Amino acid sequence: MIQLIAYLGNYGxxxxxxxxxxxxxxxxALPFSxxxxxxxxxxxxxxxxxYMDLISWLKENDLIKxxxxxxxxxxxxxxSKIHFMKPLTYMNLSGDxxxxxxxxxxxxxxxxxxxxxxxxLPLGTVSLKWSGGLGGHNGLRSAKNVLGTADFWRLxxxxxxxxxxxxxxYVLGSFTDDExxxxxxxxxxxxxxxxxxxxxxxxxxxxxxxxxKKVMA
Numbered sequence: 001m002i003q004l005i006a007y008l009g010n011y012g013x014x015x016x017x018x019x020x021x022x023x024x025x026x027x028x029a030l031p032f033s034x035x036x037x038x039x040x041x042x043x044x045x046x047x048x049x050x051y052m053d054l055i056s057w058l059k060e061n062d063l064i065k066x067x068x069x070x071x072x073x074x075x076x077x078x079x080s081k082i083h084f085m086k087p088l089t090y091m092n093l094s095g096d097x098x099x100x101x102x103x104x105x106x107x108x109x110x111x112x113x114x115x116x117x118x119x120x121l122p123l124g125t126v127s128l129k130w131s132g133g134l135g136g137h138n139g140l141r142s143a144k145n146v147l148g149t150a151d152f153w154r155l156x157x158x159x160x161x162x163x164x165x166x167x168x169x170y171v172l173g174s175f176t177d178d179e180x181x182x183x184x185x186x187x188x189x190x191x192x193x194x195x196x197x198x199x200x201x202x203x204x205x206x207x208x209x210x211x212x213k214k215v216m217a
Contacts, residue, residue, distance in 0.1 A: 032057035095146030121158025
C-alpha cells in the first residue's frame with residue numbers, strides 16, 4: 001500500500017500558480033487539505049497522518065462510503081500512518097527530500113506515490129502510472145537517482161505542451177484563467193482516484209480505468 005505521497009513543485013510565491021506546481025495545487029484542492037498540519041522536516045513541508053483519521057476525512061467529504069454492512073472500504077492491515085510531503089528543494093532536487101523520508105521510515109519505493117505535472121499529456125487528462133520512463137521530468141529523474149529505482153507510483157496531471165517556445169519557460173509559466181477552470185474540475189474528479197489509491201491493497205487494479213483518463217474536454 002501507499003505509505004508516502006510526494007507532491008512535486010517549486011517553493012516560493014513566484015511559482016505558486018505555475019504548471020510545474022500542479023501537484024501542490026492539487027493538494028491544496030483536496031477537500032481535507034486544511035486538516036493537514038505541516039512541519040519543516042526532510043527538506044520539505046511534511047505531515048504524518050493517522051490512517052484512520054484520513055479515512056474519516058474521506059468519509060466526511062463523501063469520497064468513500066460505507067459498505068452495505070456498515071463497514072468502511074479499508075483493507076486489512078493498512079499502514080498506521082500515511083506521510084505527505086512537498087519537497088522544498090526545488091523541482092530538480094526533489095529526490096533528496098523523498099529519499100530522506102523513505103530511508104527514515106523504511107518505506108520501499110514501491111509504496112511511494114509521486115504526484116506531478118506531465119507535458120506529454122493534454123490538459124484535462126489524468127494518469128496513474130507504475131514505474132517506466134521519466135518523460136524528461138527532472139523531479140522524477142531526481143527521485144529515481146536517489147531511490148535507485150524508477151519502480152514507484154506516479155499520479156500525472158496533463159498540462160500540455162507549448163505550441164512553440166521553450167519548455168522550461170512553459171512549465172514555469174502560469175495557467176490561463178480558462179485553464180484554471182478546467183484544472184479545478186480535474187482536481188475535483190481526481191479526488192475520487194486519490195481516495196481509491198489510499199484505500200486500495202492492490203493499486204494495479206486502478207491502472208486500467210485510470211491509466212490515461214480524459215476527465216475534462
